[in-house]
Amino acid sequence: MNTPPRRRQVLRAGAALAGWALAGCTPDATAHIEGGFTGTSPERGHLLREARAARQPDVTHRTHTLIAGGGIAGLAAARALRQRGHDDFALLELEDAPGGNSRGTQVGGIACPQGAHYLPVPGDDAREVQDLLEELGLRRRVAGRWQYDERHLCHSPQERLFFEGHWQEGLLPVEGVGASTLAQYRRFAALVADAQRQAHYAIPVLRSTLAPAQLALDAITFKAWLDQQGLTDPHLRWYLDYACRDDFGAGSATVSAWAGLHYFASRHGFHAPGENSDEAPDAVLTWPEGNGWLSARLAAPLDDRLRTGRVVLRIAAEREGVVVDALDVAGNRLERWHARQAIVALPLHVAARVVQPLPDALRQRAARLRSAPWLVANLRLRAPLADRRGAAPSWDNVLYGSAGLGYVDAMHQSLAPVPGATVLTWYRALGDEPGAREALLNTPWASWRDAILAELAPAHPDLASQTQRIDIVRYGHAMAVPVPGVLSQIAPWRTSGKRQQLLKAEHLPVPQFAEAPRLRFAHSDWAGYSVFEEAFTLGHAAGLASA
Template sequence: MNAPALRRRALLGLPAAAWLGAGCAPRAPLAHVTGGFSGDSPARGHLLRQPWPERAPDATRRVHTVIAGGGIAGLAAARALRLAGHEDFALLELEDVPGGNSRGAQLMGLACPLGAHYLPLPGDEARHVQDLLEELGLRQRVAGRWIYDERHLCHSPQERLFFGGHWQEGLLPTAGVGAATLAQYRRFAAAVAQAQRQARYTIPAFHQQSAPIQLAQDAITFEAWLNRQQLDDVHLRWYLDYCCRDDYGAGIASVSAWAGLHYFASRHGFHAPGEGAADEGGGVLTWPEGNGWLSARLAAPLGDRLHTARVVGRIAPERHGVVVDALAADGRLERWQARQAIVALPVHVAARVLRPLPDAVRARAAVLSSAPWLVANLRLRAPLDDRPGAAPAWDNVLYGSVGLGYVDAMHQSLSPVPGPTVLTYYRALGDEPQGRARLLQTPWAVWRDAIVAELEAAHPDLPAKLLRLDVTRHGHAMAVPVPGALGQLQPWRPASADAPLRFADAPRLAFAHADWAGYSVFEEAFTLGHAAGAALA
């Protein structure tokens, strides 16, 4: 995400104040609003920046398989090992709670996500995700059709946009836009439909061989592709930039044209107003705690094989096994001696801890750039007043704002009367200059004021109803699908979604993390993790 913010501001024709973000003060005083930083522990991750202790371990343990990293990929690997009857493994996770970017939490008694908040209904390429959903009782076959559990299917209305002082349905700006804008919406819809005819856009994409046209799309930015197509309408560009920031953590000037097209072509397409389906996000599963619902269920059966608060600092394959060193939160150095290991770590972490470093890990780490993200949970004592236009939705976005809007954790509640809730606000900082440093160095109160000022434009009653605001900082949240990230995979792709990602110069290791796919969604992480676990069982 390194499209300079200034450039995008010019592109969108927005006033500078809309892009300032941190530093804007809300109108009403916020001294009554408590909160702080929660979720990730940057200091623990940054232990890897120090020289790794060379002293003898405080404890040595033996296990058949070590899984390093307890995000969705690591948890999926553990599930696959269990399903195959392979119980002798240990999963080592840095944070106190497993789940990585898909963790949930409680805020003053209400559940909320700390990161990922939904899972689109999986298509047939995401076969292992479908199996998981069946196992969890979320999907079953009734009279020959797949039926999903209504309680967890996102209720209507799903999305709305605050545009021109009103809420409109859907996220594509439509209210009052001119004929020229509508014409460009139709041209972009036709381009997406053409892309769908020319090549397969699947989720997961990791195992799918790329067609030559997709490799050509991968070679340029989405912005360059839009320029070539003379798609320059300000509303279309805002929408596409928003979609890319929302899914990839970076805007159209950073991601590849493949990624920009894949966003639409792999799922619901793009529909101009009045043409085909409304431009809603399609069917999605969601929970108050977001995908923390899924990660908690993946972690539950692990029992004492799950070791949290462990910083894996060294993974060293040897002739007869693999040595994995981890620092526990109490400072003890643990040594795990295993036959094999599954590296379910972000690629930049894998590149720091693997000794020796496989060529592919070095190469992948050099190509990927990771986007920092901020997630803020805002606990309200009462629901917000409504403004003119579309009714409150699950996903609520403000046109032209620096953040990505918010989801309402109580949206799935069946209570007829709205009550206290938690709003989960998202902001991807990958396009912001010094975004990671800014994320980590900006004091909590400055984030609080900036977030409230941003949302206050649509919700003047927010400051008076806000009780607490907790900020989660994901410093290296997700890989951005920059140009070249797809093409690099060609020589490494396993033959099928059942085959693990392995490299000849690291025969005792299998790799799994959404970074390998080049963009971060549940289906990619889960499928890679499942393949690694199933193959090593």
């Protein structure tokens, strides 16, 4: 039989997963573990693939501003509208809860993330996020200096790595590595510092300089750039690849050299072991439910203006306003919304399917965008795990060389004097794996269960016996991957002559097109990669422009 190439990719991905799982736990060892898929509804999104016959609406609504998409960008747009006293709006969200990749849940009564699990303390470029944190009481000015609430800063110990059979502090392999490895760490640190001197790397990215040096880095992969620099040490390369998979959903052979350096240069740089740094140590805000803590607070004031379980099928820009058709999944009713304007806070590949007329720049941007599937699993444990020697249990725990990205402990922020039951949230980015999206959706829950337990078993041999339940969240299009060329596409509405002014601008420009002047666009996809700061800032700007 002549198997089509795409089908062969899926079969290879499934076979690799099966082999990975078989290397681990036996059926008897895992039969007691309950669980299933939760958190997302792929079948709802796939309704857009089906031919939609002409159908009259079952109900009609009117509002001044319609927000399509209830992720962080859509929630930020709603907040900005409210801040300006604009209350006549509605927000439509596909899933049963808003927040997108920043949602939380509970497993066995313990709060845990379903996606993003932390927010780095924002720098001055992310002033919109700083204002949000001040509003939420997470930071305040004390004696002329900003101070963050220590209850929400990640408690120590923060990170550890399972390396050479034991745990070490930090995620950079250091214990037992040779002099040549340490020399390459120092060499990479110097290159990051040099990049910071040459150009301004900012979060949000639209406040970067987009200097010639950055555009040149954007033209090649991070792996190619590392090869050019002679940075071939396997320990350094593993760490840098891990960093790319963690932040961008794909490894160093896929993301651009600009993105690989941006990971470090936009924050506190890279510091080799033993270096003295004047920079403050990296600090992150985290909660048991991850960034679901933030999305819940953004959604709370919306009341009945938030409509969940809505599949947006059409956004038509007309002369006098905007018409939005959405399917109410629970009632199988077609809603028609008439609005004066709309904020499209949808992923680009969705926006390109539903916006009419489709601006050519949006079509091109969506066609070039690459997105990474992700898997997030919450493992509910009845008791603490037996631990290997070395560094103490930490918030973030990573296994060197593993396919996954490690796990975070939902009870790490707890002040309970004696450890007890907890939830471990494990992550895996699939942006580099052929056929991964189909394998993600077609692989049975039990295969994922066994694969996850097999991966973590070297560090925790009693994991299977202590695990009571595993809930798995599948994201088919979790995040944009900043492949080479993303900077040249990052903002078609922005001209080179405005770059320096934008660095000083109070608010960022909003994607908007002449073909659909009543539509404004806001989603982290427009930044070329997915982090809270990018989504929130773009959503905030769209809300202010629409108020």
